[in-house]
Amino acid sequence: MNPHRRSPFVLVMTVLVFLFLYVPIFVLVLYSFNASRTNVTFEGFITAFGPLKTQGSLVVQSPCGPFHWFCDLTRNQEVMTAARNTLTIAFVSTIVSTIIGTMAAIALQRHDFKIKPFAQLSLYIPIVIPEIVMGIGILTLFSQVFTWVNTTFNLPPDARLTLGMGTVIVSHIAFSVPFVTLVVQARLQGFDKAYEEAAMDLGANELVTFWRVTLPMLLPGVLSGALLAFTLSLDDFVITFFTTGPGSTTLPIYVYGLLRRIITPQVNALSTVWILIVLIAVFVIQRMENRESI
Amino acid sequence: MSEYAVELRNVVKTFVTPEGSTINAVDHVDMQIRHGEFFSMLGSSGCGKTTSLRMIAGFEWPTRGEVFIDGEPQGHRPPFQRKVNTVFQSYALFQHMTVFENVAFGLQMDKVPAEEIKRRVGEALAMVKLTGLEKRYPRQLSGGQQQRVALARALVKRPKVLLLDEPLGALDLKLRKEMQLELKTLQREVGITFVFVTHDQEEALSMSDRIAVMSHGKVMQIGTPVEIYERPRNKFVADFIGETNLLDGTVRAVQDKWLMVFVPALQAEVRALNNGEFRAGQQVSLSIRPEKIRLVEKPSECVNCFPAQVRQVAYIGADTRVIAQVIQSTLRVWEQNMVSTLDPDAYFQQNEQAWAVLPPENLLALPVD
Numbered sequence: 001m002n003p004h005r006r007s008p009f010v011l012v013m014t015v016l017v018f019l020f021l022y023v024p025i026f027v028l029v030l031y032s033f034n035a036s037r038t039n040v041t042f043e044g045f046i047t048a049f050g051p052l053k054t055q056g057s058l059v060v061q062s063p064c065g066p067f068h069w070f071c072d073l074t075r076n077q078e079v080m081t082a083a084r085n086t087l088t089i090a091f092v093s094t095i096v097s098t099i100i101g102t103m104a105a106i107a108l109q110r111h112d113f114k115i116k117p118f119a120q121l122s123l124y125i126p127i128v129i130p131e132i133v134m135g136i137g138i139l140t141l142f143s144q145v146f147t148w149v150n151t152t153f154n155l156p157p158d159a160r161l162t163l164g165m166g167t168v169i170v171s172h173i174a175f176s177v178p179f180v181t182l183v184v185q186a187r188l189q190g191f192d193k194a195y196e197e198a199a200m201d202l203g204a205n206e207l208v209t210f211w212r213v214t215l216p217m218l219l220p221g222v223l224s225g226a227l228l229a230f231t232l233s234l235d236d237f238v239i240t241f242f243t244t245g246p247g248s249t250t251l252p253i254y255v256y257g258l259l260r261r262i263i264t265p266q267v268n269a270l271s272t273v274w275i276l277i278v279l280i281a282v283f284v285i286q287r288m289e290n291r292e293s294i
Numbered sequence: 295m296s297e298y299a300v301e302l303r304n305v306v307k308t309f310v311t312p313e314g315s316t317i318n319a320v321d322h323v324d325m326q327i328r329h330g331e332f333f334s335m336l337g338s339s340g341c342g343k344t345t346s347l348r349m350i351a352g353f354e355w356p357t358r359g360e361v362f363i364d365g366e367p368q369g370h371r372p373p374f375q376r377k378v379n380t381v382f383q384s385y386a387l388f389q390h391m392t393v394f395e396n397v398a399f400g401l402q403m404d405k406v407p408a409e410e411i412k413r414r415v416g417e418a419l420a421m422v423k424l425t426g427l428e429k430r431y432p433r434q435l436s437g438g439q440q441q442r443v444a445l446a447r448a449l450v451k452r453p454k455v456l457l458l459d460e461p462l463g464a465l466d467l468k469l470r471k472e473m474q475l476e477l478k479t480l481q482r483e484v485g486i487t488f489v490f491v492t493h494d495q496e497e498a499l500s501m502s503d504r505i506a507v508m509s510h511g512k513v514m515q516i517g518t519p520v521e522i523y524e525r526p527r528n529k530f531v532a533d534f535i536g537e538t539n540l541l542d543g544t545v546r547a548v549q550d551k552w553l554m555v556f557v558p559a560l561q562a563e564v565r566a567l568n569n570g571e572f573r574a575g576q577q578v579s580l581s582i583r584p585e586k587i588r589l590v591e592k593p594s595e596c597v598n599c600f601p602a603q604v605r606q607v608a609y610i611g612a613d614t615r616v617i618a619q620v621i622q623s624t625l626r627v628w629e630q631n632m633v634s635t636l637d638p639d640a641y642f643q644q645n646e647q648a649w650a651v652l653p654p655e656n657l658l659a660l661p662v663d
Binding site: 192194195197198199200201202203204205208212213216217219 | 351352353372373374378379380382383384386387388389390399400403404447448451
């Protein structure tokens with residue numbers, strides 16, 4: 001008997017896993033082209049180009065043809081603002097948390113200090129505790145500190161510290177750092193200190209050694225960490241929900257708001273664009289990683 | 295130019311073990327390495343040879359004592375300010391750089407102009423026979439080729455001293471033998487001082503001008519390969535380098551270049567070489583190499599000859615290795631197979647009776663630690 005014979009069970013399982021993973025995404029993308037405004041059933045594509053024409057709940061003709069809901073999306077100021085906020089928060093928190101996380105990983109790898117076991121453990125806690133607990137904790141911290149600062153310094157109303165982009169960014173950095181650190185630490189595990197010694201032996205000081213040897217060799221780990229931080233920030237709902245304020249609504253918060261009213265194909269169009277952004281990010285990072293590990 | 299390329303003066307390196315106790319990895323070491331010399335540090339793992347090398351390179355700083363390079367005390371100077379370069383055991387080639395970039399790295403650090411870098415990297419790669427592989431990445435090279443890149447990368451900087459930390463350890467036996475010859479030839483060509491760390495005594499003996507035998511952080515003996523093998527200064531060196539038979543005894547009399555030593559295991563007084571350190575009444579260990587004992591059927595001259603019984607025989611081609619019972623001691627004897635014959639009588643057989651001759655000039659008296 002051939003031990004490598006494919007068992008039908010394995011085949012069925014594989015097909016099922018892929019169905020469960022990708023059918024919802026496929027349906028979501030398909031419905032973003034739906035002609036039906038209520039989006040309950042798929043009523044076919046919008047085929048005609050031209051001035052907007054509707055027939056009951058069906059869109060028959062649109063200037064953008066089948067891409068009607070995507071065009072509609074760009075005219076939605078709230079969506080555009082939310083998208084801008086989301087990307088700003090994701091970029092800033094990714095950059096900052098990648099820098100902090102990488103530095104923490106190197107420090108934990110290289111130095112021995114008394115609170116090291118505690119520092120290592122403290123990295124796991126934000127990952128394992130429920131997000132809602134962390135959200136409440138961060139909100140409590142911000143409101144306590146802000147109240148104290150605002151009253152102590154008797155700040156005028158327009159200068160008072162409030163929840164907003166800043167608090168969202170800080171909270172995203174806070175939950176991203178442990179992920180970056182752990183990913184970079186994994187990469188550092190196999191890092192031979194002889195590489196750095198060789199660089200210094202050849203005349204590079206500590207700083208040059210870091211930039212020319214250590215960082216390039218850690219780059220695949222750093223990029224994976226950054227990608228993780230970026231995607232975590234992009235789709236975070238719970239912590240953002242607690243730390244957001246007026247004017248800093250992100251896409252997940254906005255979509256949640258929409259869902260409570262009506263689900264139009266606009267939401268699907270938004271999600272489709274979103275998936276596209278994440279896919280491109282993953283693709284770019286993978287290309288960079290592959291180039292690093294020729 | 296100072297007298298020595300590298301000098302270690304009373305160097306101590308103390309490490310703290312995870313249990314909290316301290317250990318001297320290098321324990322009051324004095325070493326003078328001359329210019330242009332192929333100098334080896336030989337010892338088993340944990341003997342302090344690598345730590346000594348790392349202190350010359352600047353990766354570790356001595357707890358006490360001083361390292362001098364070309365007469366200059368190095369103090370706490372970092373590696374990038376020392377005129378030495380290292381070939382690492384793991385090669386430590388930068389994986390994200392091509393062969394050319396790896397070799398050029400050290401010159402870029404010295405701000406050498408681009409055209410000169412190109413020329414010198416070309417020369418260095420030609421020297422290690424790697425011309426044409428400039429654009430390869432380390433992982434696209436064989437172990438031997440990586441070894442050569444590591445060598446070129448260190449030599450391109452024209453260091454005063456090249457430090458080599460078990461550079462051949464990762465190569466297979468055949469390649470290692472080839473690289474030993476090449477390294478020695480290369481060292482003669484470039485005339486740079488090589489400090490070579492190894493645990494392989496054959497490697498050290500065949501390549502070095504001088505060898506420092508180390509054990510437990512201490513230098514046991516420094517000398518040429520011949521001195522180390524033929525005139526070991528203590529039991530450790532005699533036993534560590536090659537094989538030897540050790541016989542304990544008491545000095546009965548000193549007769550200028552000879553000692554008369556009573557050896558209880560032989561129940562007799564034997565004549566041994568005196569290196570001038572011993573007095574009558576002192577305890578000594580006598581060392582004699584297996585190939586320097588003669589096993590004969592009938593002795594012609596009889597100084598230090600004893601009846602022997604052959605206990606075990608192993609024919610290994612070049613010689614026959616015999617374990618012989620001589621009075622109350624067991625001696626290892628290697629008889630060279632000088633004549634090509636199939637006649638079994640030409641070789642010793644088990645339980646055969648014979649005579650063991652221990653020529654006095656081959657019997658070295660050593661201190662009993």
